[in-house]
Amino acid sequence: MAHPAFERSRANRALVRVALGSPGVAVRDLYELYPDFVIDVRAEQAALNDHAAIVLQYPIYWYATPALMKEWLDLVWLHGFAYGRGGEALKGKRLLVACTTGGGPEAYAPKAMHGFPIEVFLKPMEQTAVLCGMKWEKPFILHGAGVKSPEALAQASERFRKRLCALTEKCGR
Numbered sequence: 001m002a003h004p005a006f007e008r009s010r011a012n013r014a015l016v017r018v019a020l021g022s023p024g025v026a027v028r029d030l031y032e033l034y035p036d037f038v039i040d041v042r043a044e045q046a047a048l049n050d051h052a053a054i055v056l057q058y059p060i061y062w063y064a065t066p067a068l069m070k071e072w073l074d075l076v077w078l079h080g081f082a083y084g085r086g087g088e089a090l091k092g093k094r095l096l097v098a099c100t101t102g103g104g105p106e107a108y109a110p111k112a113m114h115g116f117p118i119e120v121f122l123k124p125m126e127q128t129a130v131l132c133g134m135k136w137e138k139p140f141i142l143h144g145a146g147v148k149s150p151e152a153l154a155q156a157s158e159r160f161r162k163r164l165c166a167l168t169e170k171c172g173r
């Protein structure tokens with residue numbers, strides 16, 4: 001999870017709460033772990049090795065991940081680890097992107113504010129999964145994050161809980 005201003009977050013905070021309460025899920029808050037962007041590559045690779053599914057949770061910033069998550073990908077998903085010769089650490093794992101957007105679903109369409117469906121902006125992540133031999137899961141998208149009522153956030157949280165439950169195959173209820 002990466003959110004550069006988590007103290008002001010509503011949507012990602014709600015989703016993290018769900019993740020923390022989900023059996024079999026370990027949460028790594030990248031901005032808390034690495035506020036100065038000095039990433040412990042070995043620790044991150046070990047955490048990836050330990051899990052059969054990886055969830056990348058973040059608010060969409062300029063149609064992409066926040067900067068630290070990109071840095072994390074650049075430094076941790078290395079040749080020889082994630083891809084290329086000898087790079088099979090992520091092979092067969094599932095990858096779920098869980099992101100929140102300011103724009104509502106109607107804004108992610110041709111001629112609308114953001115011009116393209118959200119899936120188009122997630123293509124680099126999808127192809128990253130393919131290159132690393134991972135299984136790409138249908139992304140979890142929480143649109144219109146800034147204007148969601150507490151009830152709508154609770155509904156989205158429940159939707160996320162079910163996705164994590166299916167991903168971990170550890171359904172608590």
Ligand SMILES: Cc1cc2nc3c(=O)[nH]c(=O)nc-3n(C[C@H](O)[C@H](O)[C@H](O)COP(=O)(O)O)c2cc1C
Pocket residue numbers: 003008009010011012013058059060061062063064100101102103104145146
């Ligand atoms: C620097 C920055 C860039 C953003 N870029 C986008 C964007 O490209 N598309 C979009 O829909 N929302 C964009 N937003 C809005 C955030 O995605 C939105 O505030 C966030 O998902 C809300 O989640 P939170 O409550 O966890 O902070 C941007 C916000 C910031 C601060």
